[in-house]
Every structure is written in C-alpha cells, then in structure tokens.
Amino acid sequence: MSYKAPLKDMLFVMNELAGLSAINQLPGCEDATADTIEAVLEENAKFCGNVVAPLNHSSDKEPSFWHDGEVTTANGFKEAFKGFAEAGWQGVQHPAEFGGQGLPKLVATPCIEMLNASSISFALVALLTDGAIEALLTAGTDEQKSTYLEPLISGKWTGTMNLTEPQAGSDLAAVRTRAVPQGDGTYKVFGTKIFITYGEHDMAENIIHLVLARTPDAPAGVKGISLFIVPKFLVKSDGSLGERNDAHCVSIEHKLGIKASPTAVLQFGDHGGAIGTLVGEENRGLEYMFIMMNAARFGVGMQGIGLADRSYQQAVAFAKDRVQSRDLAGSPGPVAIIHHPDVRRMLMSMRSHVEAARALAYVGAGISDLAHHHPNADTRAANQAVYEYLVPIIKGWSTxxxxxxTRDGVQVHGGMGFIEETGAAQHYRDAKILTIYEGTTAIQANDLVGRKTVRDGGAVAKGIIAQVRATEAQLGAAGGADFGAIACHLAGGSAALEAVVEYMVANMKSDIKGVFAGSVPYLRLAGIVLGGWQMARAALVAQQRLDAGEGDASFYKAKIATARFFADHILSQAPGLRASIVDGSAGVLALAEDQF
Amino acid sequence: MSYKAPLKDMLFVMNELAGLSAINQLPGCEDATADTIEAVLEENAKFCGNVVAPLNHSSDKEPSFWHDGEVTTANGFKEAFKGFAEAGWQGVQHPAEFGGQGLPKLVATPCIEMLNASSISFALVALLTDGAIEALLTAGTDEQKSTYLEPLISGKWTGTMNLTEPQAGSDLAAVRTRAVPQGDGTYKVFGTKIFITYGEHDMAENIIHLVLARTPDAPAGVKGISLFIVPKFLVKSDGSLGERNDAHCVSIEHKLGIKASPTAVLQFGDHGGAIGTLVGEENRGLEYMFIMMNAARFGVGMQGIGLADRSYQQAVAFAKDRVQSRDLAGSPGPVAIIHHPDVRRMLMSMRSHVEAARALAYVGAGISDLAHHHPNADTRAANQAVYEYLVPIIKGWSTxxxxxxTRDGVQVHGGMGFIEETGAAQHYRDAKILTIYEGTTAIQANDLVGRKTVRDGGAVAKGIIAQVRATEAQLGAAGGADFGAIACHLAGGSAALEAVVEYMVANMKSDIKGVFAGSVPYLRLAGIVLGGWQMARAALVAQQRLDAGEGDASFYKAKIATARFFADHILSQAPGLRASIVDGSAGVLALAEDQF
Known part of the structure; x- marks a missing residue:
C-alpha cells in the first residue's frame, strides 16, 4: 500500500501540455526554473511517500477521536504536520512576502496531488488552510494579513471554512449564525456550524475559523452574509496567543470515509459570544467565501486525481502479484491476473482516467497562472474566463x-478487496465525499451551465471547442490506427459538446428546468471531451518524440496506447450523453412528486 | 430507513411481463393461484418490512462478532431467523415432499428481493441454505436427502458453500483441501476454507457445510474435485445431533460491508479430521457446485435489485423531506430538493434501473419455471437455454x-449521506460485495461470452434479439413522443447487441483475448438492452391499460415516463458500448506488464 509519485507523468504534462517553460517566464514566476521545479517535486514526493502515505491506512483504522471538546488526531498526524510545516510545504503557492515559496499554481498542483494521494484525511488540513490564506490575501486588512498570514503559511496555525449549518447545507441563503458588533471593532458571534473539516484538532497551536454570519441589520438571503475571523485562541497584538475563544467543538461525525480527518460540529457563542473580526466589508462574505471555495474546488478535484492514482497503483501491484487461473491464450500454469483481459481493461480504464484528469487539471493550473501573471490584461482576462469554465469540470469530473x-480498484482485488485490511476499500469509502463537499457535482454542474456557459452565450466553451478541433486536424495528419481511432472519437466528442452548448444557450429561457436536467451529464461530457483532448495532445507529443528517437520510448508508446484506450472506451460515450441531455429532459421531469 | 415492498410493481411485472397466469397452469404449479400468490407476497412483505428491515442498520453498527471459535450474530438476528423459519419462508421454492411450499421460482423471486432489500446480511443465511438444498436435491443420496433436507428447508439448520481457499479465489483448479476415505463410507477432511458466509453462527442448531475437496487419487485441476457434506455437529441415524465435528471457525473478516453477515475462515481437520460424506460421485463436485452457484448467482442478482430499491426508497424519502434552495422555475421560498432537476435525474436513474432489472430478473424466473415444469421437452430445453443466457446478465448487471x-443514493443525501447514521452509506458499502462473490462480474461475463454466446454460434442471443425486434415493431405502431424515443433507442440497442454477438462469434478463434477484453462491456450492453426491452414491454402494457381506462392511471403513466427515461439516458449508451467492444481491444491489451 505504498505510494510512488508519478513524477515522470507529472513532468511530462507540465512541460508538454501545460506550457511550464512559458509560465516560468511570467513576471513573478522567474524563480520557477526547470531545475528548481524538479527538485521541489522530488523533495515533495519523498516527504509524501515516506512520511504521509504510510499513515493513510493506520489512521483509517484508528481515526481521530473527540473527548470533552478536544480532538486527538490519528497517530502520527501531529508529527507529520510538523514536518510538513517545517519543510515549507504549506507555503508552496503563497507569496514570499508572508513566508511562502511563491511558486506558480502549476508547480503547487502536483504537490497537492501527491499529498492527497498519500492521505486525503491528512491533506485536508492543508487544503482548508490554503483557502483561509486566499481569503485573507484577497479581503483581509493589512493588520489581519500581518497577524494571520505568516503563521498560517508557515503551518504554525491552520484554517477552517465555516459555511454549513444544520438547516443550510448547500443553500447559504439560509445561514442563521449571528454577528453582533461590540462597538470596539470586534463582533460577538453566535451559532452552530456543522461539517467543519479540522474544526478542532491538536496539530497546530491555533485554528483560524473563517465564519459566515449575519450582522443584525443585514438583508435576508445571500446578500446579507459577512465573513469573520474567529480564532480558537485570541491573538494579542504581538502575535502571541491570548484567551481561549468561545468557539467549541461539541462533537465530530462518524463518517463513511476520510475518518482520520475530524469533521466538527462547532458551537460559537454558547458562553457569552465568540469574538471575531470582520473580513473585508459587511455583506460581501459570500464573495470572499467563493474565493476560498474556488481554490478549494480545484483542490478537491486534485484530491480525486490523487486518490484515483493511489487506487490505481495499488491495483496494479496486486494484479502483478496475484497468480490465478491460466492465460486465455494458453499457459502452462496459472498466471498473474494482470494477464486476464478484464483485469487489464479495468487497469487501463483507471490509468487513462487518471492521466486524462491530471492533464486537464494541470493545464487548468497553467491557465490560472497566465490569468494571474501575464503582463497583458486581455490575455489575463481571457485565461481567467477559460480557467473559470474549467474549475467545475476539474472538480466535478475528477471526483x-x-x-x-476506486470501485474498479476494489474489483481488481476480488474478495480481498472487500476486506478492510487490504486497503482498497478505504479508497472507495474516501472517494464518496469528494463529489459532495465544496459543492456537490450538481452544484458544479449548475455553475458550469449557468455562469460559465449560458451567461456568455457559450463563447468560452466554443473557443475551447475550436482548440479541440485544431488538435483533431493534427490527429488526422498523424496517420495509423491509433491516431485514426483517437481522431474519430474526439471528433464525435467535440460535436456532441458543441451541440449541447448550443442546446443550452438556446433553451435556457424557454425551458430552464429542462436545461438543468442535463447539467451533470453535460459536466461529464465536458470532462471526457476535454480530458480526451489532453490525451490526444499527449499522444501527438509522444509520437513526435518517438519519431525523433528522443527520450523514453516505452513511456511514449504507453501514452499513445492509453490515449487510444480512452478514446475507444470513454470518449465513445459522448454521443450517448448528447442524447441524454438534448432529448432526455422529458423523462427526468415527467413524474409528479406523489408518483415517486 | 423503513422499507416498503413495491408489491404493485412486483405484481405488475409477474402478471404482465413474466406470464404468471401461464406458469400457474404448469404441472406442479397449480397451487400457485393468483389469490395464493398475492397472499404469500403480502405476508412476506409484512415479515420483511416489520421484522427484518429494522435490523439492517443496527446490525451494521454492532455487527456479528467472533470469540473463541463461536460467532454471536447481531442483535435480533437469531429471533428474526426463528420467525423466518417458523413462517416457512426458507421453503417457499422447495419441494412440498420435504416440507417446502413448492411454489414456482417466479413467486419465490419477489420474496427473495424483499428479504434482501430488508437486510442483505440477514438474507445471506437463507441464500446459502437455498444453495445447499439445491445441491442435495440434485446429487444427494436418498439417505442424505432424508437426513438433511427437511431440517434445512424448515430453517432448523442452515447450509454453507465452501469453495474458496487462500491460494484459490475464483480458480477452483487450485483447491487443495483433502478428503481421505475411511473405509466406512465416510471421509476425513483436512484444509482451510476462507470467505465462508455464515460459516459459523448462533442462529440454528446445526450448520451443514458443503465442501469442495480432493480425494487422494483425484486427477489434478477441476476434474479432481469432489463435494462433501461436513456438518458442524454430526447427525445420528435418528436425525438428532451427535458429536461436534472437527470444523472450526478460527476468525471472521473485517469487511467493507455486509458486516452483520459473518464471513468465516474455517479450519477442517486440525484435530484429527472432519468427518464428511460424499455427495454424488467422486470428481463431479464442480458440477454439483455449479448447481448451487447458478441458483446463488440468480439470488445475488436479486440482492442487487433489492438493495438498489431500498436505497432508492430512502433517497426518495429524503428528497421529499429535505427543504433547500428555491425552485429553478421560481418559488417564494426554498422547496423540497425533489424539485431540483438533478435530484430528479438521480431518482429517475435509480428508479428506472431498479424497475428494468426487476423486470428482467422476474422474466428470467418465469423462463426458469417453464424450463422445469413445461410438459414439452423441447420447450423446456429452449427455455433452459434462454435462462442460462440470462443468469450471468441478471447477476452481473443487476449487481x-x-x-x-447506491452511489446516487448517497449523493442525493448530500453531506448527510456521508454520515453513517443516515444509513445511505451502508448501502454503498454493502453493494460492493455483490459484484465479487458467487463469481465476479468478469467471471459472469466470461460465462456469457464463452458458454452462453459463442458456443452455440450466437443462436440463443439472436433468438432473444428477434424478440426485442418484435417489441420494437409494436413501439413503432404505438405513436407519440415517448414511444418514439423508446423505439429509437431500443433499436439502437438491439443493433449494437447484434453487432457485438456477431463480432464475438466471428473473432473468438482468431483473437480470443481481444474478444474477452470486451466481455464486461458486452454484459453491460446486454443488461441495458434487455432491461430496456422489458421497460418497453411494460410501457406498451401500461398504454393499453390507459387506453382501456383500466386500473391505476398514475402507476401506468409513471411506468411510461420511467421507460422513456431509461431509453434516453441508459439505452442511449448502447452504441458507445458497441464501439468499446468491437474497436476497443487494442487499447486494452497494448501495454506490456512492465509499462504499468
């Protein structure tokens, strides 16, 4: 159950598909030389593989637990987080000004993948802290920045996001937590927040809760939500810790997966009021929270990719080791099950999905770097629009x-997969949260349909489709059975995607529920077409290298075969999805409530 | 988390699709009058819903446990099994001669579905006992039948199947357990068996282990395996219990799901030898075991359907109850989430899958009754061939x-779904075993490809496809948008299925691994086409009833809408699966082992 970071594929994607060399030259990214980056990834791979990955299974068996308001995290987590902090990993993508390494998102992204492949439960504390840092960087006062950012970026303290309440899951309009101004610049916060990841733990000196709440005169709905910093321990002006704040963990959840990550119920203000300070302006909390959420959504997509890769690696190891039944083509005795065609099919499906989703996410990270650092404002804006289109796909499809x-990962193990000791089942359990938190797949899909597709009349989507078509033309020129199959299925995919974009733009006004009935199938369609596109681009690069006699021929041949598999088996689903979306809303919406 | 048996849909399928009235008239089935059957189903629904279903969640939280060789089953299981036995439910489908009710398989099938929907963990003891009964009925001596059948059928004793050994999972050629003849007609059995469901428990007076083992002179491989009865307690000639046999449970597994069902490691013969008697002839054990397995495979398919329906019912209840966010088409305040299109889409997908799989399985059960009871031998043989084609599909596709x-079932619940207390997550965990035990999906698919499709040159498959085409013709005549969509996607499905059957028959000799690379996609394709066919038949019947103004119009309209959904969203995947199978083997098989 070890984890070996796929550095070769990561670097291939960064260099050949995501344009690392161009990003290195952007203003502010000059430190990210090719050598530095390779060294950073290698160090990160070592830390994740040696320190974090071995904790994944043991921390599932004996998870974090609550006693009397305190949470004791799983064995080894505290020490591992100390190592993580000291090595500076929390700061990879954060500004050097506050102690970070200031590396591009494209470089931070493989680090996030590796940490999550090692242990999603562990990685969550870093992911939530990243979100808090982003929010403070965007909307914090200078004083808030100087007080909180350095300890968060150094991993001395950690952060949380407090959105959900018992009556308000995905619907933030229903938030009830109150924040009452005290006249001294502070507020007293009262309310209950649930599902707070790392809302309480023993891995850091302080926990900085970012909390959505309403001031007394706030308007109803999402326009009346403000964002507050509510630290576990109040922070004195010299940065040292003061009194314990009135924010207490009253229980943690008993969950299907990510058991080592404590999911807290937090009670604010039961003993007089939790002291908080406003972030940014009143009633703009949702906007700031979306900054955290967008960073976190991309991060959750990476959790899906990391977890899937871990599951794939474990399945490959088992399939090579487990000897059972003869080869169908004849063998003197039983063979390793990797020789059996359906085991092979499952492994190729796992592999090709991981590679396609990784390529799409890294390309997205590179686009985000262009959106932040490119000197030309129009280029920044254009890249930002593409990035925002991609975020719900990266989050929704990868998860x-x-x-x-992970389901195939269990299946490859046969009966052993169902036994918890094997470890494959943990991945299957852990995976289930990823399509739920930071916005369910349906919420990602609604975002994709509404804000990202229909609002601009499908312009960004069609711009991307035009790029897919350019790749199709290159595939047509490449020749051979593999490229022919890839070209054929990619063309089917882009045609389906275009038809769906046009259908959504045309019908949103007249048939809003019909359009949204196809939202998740559209997200899935976009994922497989854009993932398949990246696999096609990868195959073209691989063929160029093979033709030139450069590099590792086995790696490049495998890349072409994996792209071929993805085209025949996954991209081939695109026309069916088009039918579901364009023709299928009647069946979705036909029944009256009482017919269920 | 209650369970309400869907008696209306069950009776609809039995009467309108599976030909219950014709089966009632078969010799030996005359007792199964419509009134009797309705009474049986209603009683069974009451027992399952009131007695078994409430144990499902509690028995998962506090599962069966092992101590010092004994297994204490979960709270309530012992009493529930006593009630189950006393009401005669173990005997529904077994001969009246040995105390059973002698009802057709078509009537036993909904009973099996209800029991499994109530608790798979509980139902397993009955499922394994059914298998042991089948094997003894087929191959037992008169003495064995008179000794063992009545107590098994009455639920006084239970049965197990002992196939798997640590080195031999799916590969029975590798079985090593030894059986040494003692010269007195008995054998001493030595070996270790793993994954033995209900291999030890406290719910019955005795446990009858059916054990695969090799006699000293047996040939190697599967042709040298014999089947033995090895009771936990030896049985005296008067049927009373004698000494404890040398068959001991040394541990039970810690599993992902079905936690209340004890999965035993059994040690035979560690204290001198476990005494067993041969079933049937030496070296024909595999053949007898397949009798049990085929009954069990159909039963596991029913487990999938029952579990899926339970998960669907729970999701519907939550979706009607949980209020969150406004209706997309506008609403004064937040609405129950069943109004949100993607929740609706998930519920319709769950519902249509359950209904399609139920219809296919019940139709299969009816065909099995014709194969057993029809007076004409040719009709029996023809139905047997169709039933055998359907069994791997019913098992593989339904699971x-x-x-x-169950994944959608968790998703509908959002964050609550990830909390174990909600109960949705248990279904997701429980479901994972169903594609593994009694032969993985790949093993079902290999059976479907090899023995059931290629061996007869695709004759049975094409006969079924011809029946699908006859339904398509009726759909074409029905008119209207719903029937037009159903006809279109069913035609696409049958064309894809036919193309795949022809591809497999044509290529098996020249490209065996390529053909088997498509085995699981073929099973899936066959499942959705044949399931979609049954939904189409159901829709046609529903329209006839509506046209005639008969019966429950709301039920019939929902049936048509559900068939429409299945066509647009599920049957529409068929052409993509054809591409995966017919063109996709190159990508499956391209990589060398060391490229993984």
Whole structure:
C-alpha cells in the first residue's frame, strides 16, 4: 500500500501540455526554473511517500477521536504536520512576502496531488488552510494579513471554512449564525456550524475559523452574509496567543470515509459570544467565501486525481502479484491476473482516467497562472474566463471519476478487496465525499451551465471547442490506427459538446428546468471531451518524440496506447450523453412528486 | 430507513411481463393461484418490512462478532431467523415432499428481493441454505436427502458453500483441501476454507457445510474435485445431533460491508479430521457446485435489485423531506430538493434501473419455471437455454447497477449521506460485495461470452434479439413522443447487441483475448438492452391499460415516463458500448506488464 509519485507523468504534462517553460517566464514566476521545479517535486514526493502515505491506512483504522471538546488526531498526524510545516510545504503557492515559496499554481498542483494521494484525511488540513490564506490575501486588512498570514503559511496555525449549518447545507441563503458588533471593532458571534473539516484538532497551536454570519441589520438571503475571523485562541497584538475563544467543538461525525480527518460540529457563542473580526466589508462574505471555495474546488478535484492514482497503483501491484487461473491464450500454469483481459481493461480504464484528469487539471493550473501573471490584461482576462469554465469540470469530473476508479480498484482485488485490511476499500469509502463537499457535482454542474456557459452565450466553451478541433486536424495528419481511432472519437466528442452548448444557450429561457436536467451529464461530457483532448495532445507529443528517437520510448508508446484506450472506451460515450441531455429532459421531469 | 415492498410493481411485472397466469397452469404449479400468490407476497412483505428491515442498520453498527471459535450474530438476528423459519419462508421454492411450499421460482423471486432489500446480511443465511438444498436435491443420496433436507428447508439448520481457499479465489483448479476415505463410507477432511458466509453462527442448531475437496487419487485441476457434506455437529441415524465435528471457525473478516453477515475462515481437520460424506460421485463436485452457484448467482442478482430499491426508497424519502434552495422555475421560498432537476435525474436513474432489472430478473424466473415444469421437452430445453443466457446478465448487471444506484443514493443525501447514521452509506458499502462473490462480474461475463454466446454460434442471443425486434415493431405502431424515443433507442440497442454477438462469434478463434477484453462491456450492453426491452414491454402494457381506462392511471403513466427515461439516458449508451467492444481491444491489451 505504498505510494510512488508519478513524477515522470507529472513532468511530462507540465512541460508538454501545460506550457511550464512559458509560465516560468511570467513576471513573478522567474524563480520557477526547470531545475528548481524538479527538485521541489522530488523533495515533495519523498516527504509524501515516506512520511504521509504510510499513515493513510493506520489512521483509517484508528481515526481521530473527540473527548470533552478536544480532538486527538490519528497517530502520527501531529508529527507529520510538523514536518510538513517545517519543510515549507504549506507555503508552496503563497507569496514570499508572508513566508511562502511563491511558486506558480502549476508547480503547487502536483504537490497537492501527491499529498492527497498519500492521505486525503491528512491533506485536508492543508487544503482548508490554503483557502483561509486566499481569503485573507484577497479581503483581509493589512493588520489581519500581518497577524494571520505568516503563521498560517508557515503551518504554525491552520484554517477552517465555516459555511454549513444544520438547516443550510448547500443553500447559504439560509445561514442563521449571528454577528453582533461590540462597538470596539470586534463582533460577538453566535451559532452552530456543522461539517467543519479540522474544526478542532491538536496539530497546530491555533485554528483560524473563517465564519459566515449575519450582522443584525443585514438583508435576508445571500446578500446579507459577512465573513469573520474567529480564532480558537485570541491573538494579542504581538502575535502571541491570548484567551481561549468561545468557539467549541461539541462533537465530530462518524463518517463513511476520510475518518482520520475530524469533521466538527462547532458551537460559537454558547458562553457569552465568540469574538471575531470582520473580513473585508459587511455583506460581501459570500464573495470572499467563493474565493476560498474556488481554490478549494480545484483542490478537491486534485484530491480525486490523487486518490484515483493511489487506487490505481495499488491495483496494479496486486494484479502483478496475484497468480490465478491460466492465460486465455494458453499457459502452462496459472498466471498473474494482470494477464486476464478484464483485469487489464479495468487497469487501463483507471490509468487513462487518471492521466486524462491530471492533464486537464494541470493545464487548468497553467491557465490560472497566465490569468494571474501575464503582463497583458486581455490575455489575463481571457485565461481567467477559460480557467473559470474549467474549475467545475476539474472538480466535478475528477471526483466522479475517482469513484469509478476506486470501485474498479476494489474489483481488481476480488474478495480481498472487500476486506478492510487490504486497503482498497478505504479508497472507495474516501472517494464518496469528494463529489459532495465544496459543492456537490450538481452544484458544479449548475455553475458550469449557468455562469460559465449560458451567461456568455457559450463563447468560452466554443473557443475551447475550436482548440479541440485544431488538435483533431493534427490527429488526422498523424496517420495509423491509433491516431485514426483517437481522431474519430474526439471528433464525435467535440460535436456532441458543441451541440449541447448550443442546446443550452438556446433553451435556457424557454425551458430552464429542462436545461438543468442535463447539467451533470453535460459536466461529464465536458470532462471526457476535454480530458480526451489532453490525451490526444499527449499522444501527438509522444509520437513526435518517438519519431525523433528522443527520450523514453516505452513511456511514449504507453501514452499513445492509453490515449487510444480512452478514446475507444470513454470518449465513445459522448454521443450517448448528447442524447441524454438534448432529448432526455422529458423523462427526468415527467413524474409528479406523489408518483415517486 | 423503513422499507416498503413495491408489491404493485412486483405484481405488475409477474402478471404482465413474466406470464404468471401461464406458469400457474404448469404441472406442479397449480397451487400457485393468483389469490395464493398475492397472499404469500403480502405476508412476506409484512415479515420483511416489520421484522427484518429494522435490523439492517443496527446490525451494521454492532455487527456479528467472533470469540473463541463461536460467532454471536447481531442483535435480533437469531429471533428474526426463528420467525423466518417458523413462517416457512426458507421453503417457499422447495419441494412440498420435504416440507417446502413448492411454489414456482417466479413467486419465490419477489420474496427473495424483499428479504434482501430488508437486510442483505440477514438474507445471506437463507441464500446459502437455498444453495445447499439445491445441491442435495440434485446429487444427494436418498439417505442424505432424508437426513438433511427437511431440517434445512424448515430453517432448523442452515447450509454453507465452501469453495474458496487462500491460494484459490475464483480458480477452483487450485483447491487443495483433502478428503481421505475411511473405509466406512465416510471421509476425513483436512484444509482451510476462507470467505465462508455464515460459516459459523448462533442462529440454528446445526450448520451443514458443503465442501469442495480432493480425494487422494483425484486427477489434478477441476476434474479432481469432489463435494462433501461436513456438518458442524454430526447427525445420528435418528436425525438428532451427535458429536461436534472437527470444523472450526478460527476468525471472521473485517469487511467493507455486509458486516452483520459473518464471513468465516474455517479450519477442517486440525484435530484429527472432519468427518464428511460424499455427495454424488467422486470428481463431479464442480458440477454439483455449479448447481448451487447458478441458483446463488440468480439470488445475488436479486440482492442487487433489492438493495438498489431500498436505497432508492430512502433517497426518495429524503428528497421529499429535505427543504433547500428555491425552485429553478421560481418559488417564494426554498422547496423540497425533489424539485431540483438533478435530484430528479438521480431518482429517475435509480428508479428506472431498479424497475428494468426487476423486470428482467422476474422474466428470467418465469423462463426458469417453464424450463422445469413445461410438459414439452423441447420447450423446456429452449427455455433452459434462454435462462442460462440470462443468469450471468441478471447477476452481473443487476449487481453493477446496484453500485451505481447506491452511489446516487448517497449523493442525493448530500453531506448527510456521508454520515453513517443516515444509513445511505451502508448501502454503498454493502453493494460492493455483490459484484465479487458467487463469481465476479468478469467471471459472469466470461460465462456469457464463452458458454452462453459463442458456443452455440450466437443462436440463443439472436433468438432473444428477434424478440426485442418484435417489441420494437409494436413501439413503432404505438405513436407519440415517448414511444418514439423508446423505439429509437431500443433499436439502437438491439443493433449494437447484434453487432457485438456477431463480432464475438466471428473473432473468438482468431483473437480470443481481444474478444474477452470486451466481455464486461458486452454484459453491460446486454443488461441495458434487455432491461430496456422489458421497460418497453411494460410501457406498451401500461398504454393499453390507459387506453382501456383500466386500473391505476398514475402507476401506468409513471411506468411510461420511467421507460422513456431509461431509453434516453441508459439505452442511449448502447452504441458507445458497441464501439468499446468491437474497436476497443487494442487499447486494452497494448501495454506490456512492465509499462504499468
């Protein structure tokens, strides 16, 4: 159950598909030389593989537990987080000004993948802290920045996001937590928040809760939500810790997966009021929270990819080791099950999904770097629009994919997969949260349909489709059975995607529920077409290298075969999805409530 | 988390699709009058819903446990099994001669579905006992029948199947357990068996282990395996219990799901030898075991359907109850989430899968009754061939389907779904075993490809496809948008299925691994086409009833809408699966082992 970071594929994607060399030259990214980056990834791979990955299974068996308001995290987590902090990993993508390494998102992304492949439960504390840092960087006062950012970026303290309440899951309009101004610049916060990841733990000196709440005169609905910093321990002006704040963990949840990650119920203000300070302006909390959420959504997509890769690696190891039944083509005795065609089919499905989703996410990270650092404002804006189109796909598709992959991961193990000691089942359990938190797949899909597709009349989507078509033309020129199959299925995919974009833009006004009935199938379609596109681009690069006699021929041949598999088996689903979306809303919406 | 048996749909399928009235008239089935059957189903529904279903969640939280060789089953299981036995439910489908009710398989099938929907963990003891009964009925001596059948059928004793050994999972050629003849007609059995469901428990007076083992002079491989009865307690000639046999449970597994069902490691012969008697002839054990397995495979398919329906019912109840966010088409305040299109889409997908798989399985059960009871030998043989084609599909597709459905079941619950207290997560965990035990999906698919499709040159498959085409013709005549969509996608499905059957028959000799690379996609394709066919038949019947103004119009309208959904969203995947199978083997098989 070890984990070996796929550095070769990561670097291939960064260099050949995501344009690392161009990103290195952007203003502010000059430190990210090719050598530095390779060294960073190698160090990160070592830390994740040696320190974090071995904790994944043991921390599932004996998870974090609550006693009397305190949470004791799983064995080894505290020490591992100390190592993580000291090595500076929390700061990879954060500004050097506050102690970070200031590396591009494209470089931070493989680090996030490796940490999550090692242990999603562990990685969550870093992911939530990243979100808090982003929010403070965007909307915090200078004083808030100087007080909180350095300890968060150094891993001395950690952060949380407090959105959900018992009556308000995905619907933030229903938030009831109150924040009452005290006249001294502080607020007293009262309310209950649930599902707070790392809302209480023993791995850091302080926990900085970012909390959505309403001030007394706030308007109803989402326009009346403000964002507050509510630290576990109040922070004195010199940065040292003061009194314990009135924010207490009253229980943690008993969950299907990510058991080592404590999911807290937090009670604010039961003993007089939890002291908080406003972030940014009143009633703009949702906007700031979306900054955290967008960073976190991309991060959750990476969780899906990391977890899927871990599950794939474990399945490959088992399939090579487990000897059972003869080869169908004849063998003197039983063979390793990797020789059996359906085991092979499952492994190729897992592998091709991981590689496609990784390529799409890294390309997205590179686009985000262009959106932040490119000197030309129009280029920044254009890249930002593409990035925002991609975020719900990276989050939604990569996490749904992780559930398919971890299911196959158990299946490859046969009966052993169902036994918890094997470890494959943990991945299947852990994966299920990924399509739920930070916005369910349906919420990602609604975002994709509404804000990202219909609002601009499908312009960004069609711009991307035009790029897919350019790749199709290159595939047509490449020749051979593999490229022919890839070209054929990619063309089917882009045609389906275009038809769906046009259908959504045309019908949103007249048939809003019909359009949204196809939202998740559209997200899935976009994922497989854009993932398949990246696999096609990868195959073209691989063929160029093979033709030139450069590099590792086995790696490049495998890349072409994996792209071929993805085209025949996954991209081939695109026309069916088009039918579901364009023709299928009648069946979705036909029944009256009482007919269920 | 209650369970209400869907008697209306069950009776609809039995009467309108599976030909219950014709089966009632078969010799030996005359007792199964419509009134009797309705009474049986209603009683069974009451027992399952009131007695068994409430144990499902509690028995998962506090599962059966092992101590010092004994297994204490979960609270309530012992009493529930006593009630089950006393009411005669173990005997529904077994001969009246040995105390059973002698009802057709078509009537036993909904009973099996209800029991499994109530608790798979509980139902397993009955399922394994059914298998032991089948094997003894087929191959037992008169003495064995008179000794063992009555107590098994009455639920006084239970049965097990002992196939798997640590080195031999799916590969029975590798079985090593030894059986040494003692010269007195008995054998001493020595060996270790793993994954033995209900291999030890406290719910019955005795446990009858059916054990695969090799006699000293047996040939190697599967042709040297014999089947033995090895009771936990030896049975005296008067039927009373004698000494404890040397068959001991040394541990039970810690599993992902079905936690209340004890999965035993059994040690035979560690204290001198476990005494067993041969079933049937030496070296024909595999053949007898397949009798049990085929009954069990159909039963596991029913487990998938029952579990999926339970998950669906729970999701519907939550979706009607949980209020969150406004209706997309506008609403004064937040609405129950069943109004949100993607929740609706998930519920319709769950519902249509359950209904399609149920219809296919019940139709299969009816065909099995014709194969057993029809007076004409040719008709029996023809139905037997169709039934054998259907068994791997019913097992493989219904169980894979149950994993899709239970995943959606968690997803509908959002964050609550991930909390174990909600109960949705248990279904997701429980479902994962169903595609593994009694032969993995790949093993079902290999059976479907090899023995059931290629061996007869695709004759049975094409005969079924011809029946699908006859339904398509009726759909074409029915008119309207719903029937038009159903006709279109069913035609696409049958064309894809026919193309795949022809591809497999044509290529088996020249490209065996390529053909088997498509085995699981073929099973899936066959499942959705034949399931979609049954939904189409159901829709046609529903329209006839509506046209005639008969019966429950709301039920019939829902049936048509559900068939429409299945066509647009599920049957529409068929052409993509054809591409995967016919063109996709290159990508499956391209990589060398060291490229993984």
């Amino acid at each position: 749904e994919m992780s559930q398919d992959v | 894979e389907m149950s994993q899709d459905v």
